Amino acid sequence: MKSPITGKEMLLQRALDTLLYKKEKFHVVYHYYLCKDSGEQFTDDQLDTLNITQVYNQYREKYRIPFPEEMKQIREKYGVSAFKMSEILGLGANTYRLYENGEMPSVSNGRLILSVKEPSEFIKQVEASEHLLTAKESDKYITVAKEVQKRETVNIWNMIFNExxxxxxxxxxxxxxxxxxxxxxxxxxxxxxxxxxxxxxxxxxxxxxxxxxxxxxxxxxxxxxxxxxxxxxxxxxxxxxxxxxxxxxxxxxxxxxxxxxxxxxxxxxxxxxxxxxxxxxxxxxxxxxxxxxxxxxxxxxxxxxxxxxxxxxxxxxxxxxxxxxxxxxxxxxxxxx
Structure with missing residues (x-):
């Protein structure tokens, strides 16, 4: 990256730093470009993403908030669209899609999403949302969840080996x-x-x-x-x-x-x-x-x-x-x- 001040190429620098997120401090390896002549620091979109990703990752780990790929896997194993999963879990219409695209859920919503990883919990959420679903949709999702439950029971030894x-x-x-x-x-x-x-x-x-x-x-x-x-x-x-x-x-x-x-x-x-x-x-x-x-x-x-x-x-x-x-x-x- 060239310095906007001198036009010269700048060197990528890394330094231990602390960033605030939701009033909490997280230790990161902060990435930036240094203009040697002026002493000014600069970042671009790629470095900004890498810096904030470190914070988000640590926050998710600390509070066990599922990562986007986890949320996608949970939804897809039941054959549910992001829109329907939002309805089933009582979230805003487009909320689950936003979560899968990287938006940070609240701790309570994160734990709710993790809970339906278990088919029995997903079935409870579907039954509690029957007023929002057609009878056909409700029956379909419950049937799929029961099939998933059977598969996971049959494959228990495979799951243990993976562990x-x-x-x-x-x-x-x-x-x-x-x-x-x-x-x-x-x-x-x-x-x-x-x-x-x-x-x-x-x-x-x-x-x-x-x-x-x-x-x-x-x-x-x-x-x-x-x-x-x-x-x-x-x-x-x-x-x-x-x-x-x-x-x-x-x-x-x-x-x-x-x-x-x-x-x-x-x-x-x-x-x-x-x-x-x-x-x-x-x-x-x-x-x-x-x-x-x-x-x-x-x-x-x-x-x-x-x-x-x-x-x-x-x-x-x-x-x-x-x-x-x-x-x-x-x-x-x-x-x-």
């Missing part, structure tokens, strides 16, 4: 404020398989880390919703062994042992093609950046690079979970802004 894979089930600072998504994870692995050679487990773990943390650095959100831990070989998805077993069982990846003189490595291959439409334009740019920066490097070199990250050095002793909010903006590697 073992994703230690953090709700968006928070350790998931990059996203819901964990197996579909995105498998497609991201497919991308790395298609665009790197000799992709072994240790290197894959690092590529996933850099993709998620770099995306957070740019947008305030991870790509996959995975949490990461710091272990001796660098940052890794927190339950990566269970994750890869699940993806192998689902025929999304194959894992083949490859023997060397004094050790055995596990090489990954994708069993389905990469689907670009699963990702946003910004996410695609990030994962290409990761591949172009790290994809051709050997596993040892990528591990060595990851060991330079504060995300690893400050957490590896206790094998801690790594906070996106605390560490993503410091991610360096050989990936340049």
């Amino acid at each position: 073992q894979i994703f230690y953090h089930q709700e968006p928070n600072e350790f998931t990059g404020y996203k819901l964990p998504e197996l579909n995105k994870i498998s497609n991201l692995i497919a991308f790395f398989c298609e665009n790197t050679t000799n992709l072994y487990k240790t290197k894959l773990n690092k590529l996933l880390f850099y993709a998620d943390f770099l995306n957070f650095k740019n947008t305030g959100y991870s790509i996959t919703g995975m949490s990461y831990k710091a272990i001796p070989y660098g940052p890794v998805p927190s339950e990566y062994e269970r994750l890869y077993i699940r993806l192998s069982d689902d025929q999304q990846i194959s894992i083949q042992p490859k023997y060397f003189n004094d050790f055995c490595a596990e090489e990954f291959k994708a069993l389905s093609n990469f689907k670009e439409n699963v990702f946003s334009k910004e996410e695609i740019e990030v994962i290409w950046k990761v591949v172009n920066s790290l994809g051709k490097l050997g596993t040892k070199k990528v591990v060595d690079i990851s060991h330079e990250e504060k995300a690893w050095t400050e957490n590896q002793a206790d094998k801690n979970f790594i906070s996106y909010q605390k560490y993503a903006f410091d991610v360096i590697g050989i990936i340049m802004d």
Whole structure:
């Protein structure tokens, strides 16, 4: 960005700061451009969004207000339009749509929306709103909710296994404020398989880390919703062994042992093609950046690079979970802004 004062290019700066929202203080990594000649600070729409996103994410996490993607998932599993969901929950006509587009719900409305994640609670809300719905609509929504309830009961073991894979089930600072998504994870692995050679487990773990943390650095959100831990070989998805077993069982990846003189490595291959439409334009740019920066490097070199990250050095002793909010903006590697 050029300085409106001097016309010279300005450097992007980051600094720890505190922003107020609803009379509460939230700590953020504030982004701005600095005009060296005048000492003035400037932002653009992208930086303003990144700065305020950090505040909104922390506020939602603190009060467990659902994120837009959660609200969309809840609504869609019952086959209800945003307008009808507003009616069923007793909100303003266009309120649910506004919430899905990022407007912040009140704490009480947020908890109301989360409650209908349970089919039995959704049915209660539909029954309480029968004066606003036609008999056909009411019957339809209740029938769908009961079918969802049956499916979730049948799939209880699958849900338990997912909980073992994703230690953090709700968006928070350790998931990059996203819901964990197996579909995105498998497609991201497919991308790395298609665009790197000799992709072994240790290197894959690092590529996933850099993709998620770099995306957070740019947008305030991870790509996959995975949490990461710091272990001796660098940052890794927190339950990566269970994750890869699940993806192998689902025929999304194959894992083949490859023997060397004094050790055995596990090489990954994708069993389905990469689907670009699963990702946003910004996410695609990030994962290409990761591949172009790290994809051709050997596993040892990528591990060595990851060991330079504060995300690893400050957490590896206790094998801690790594906070996106605390560490993503410091991610360096050989990936340049």
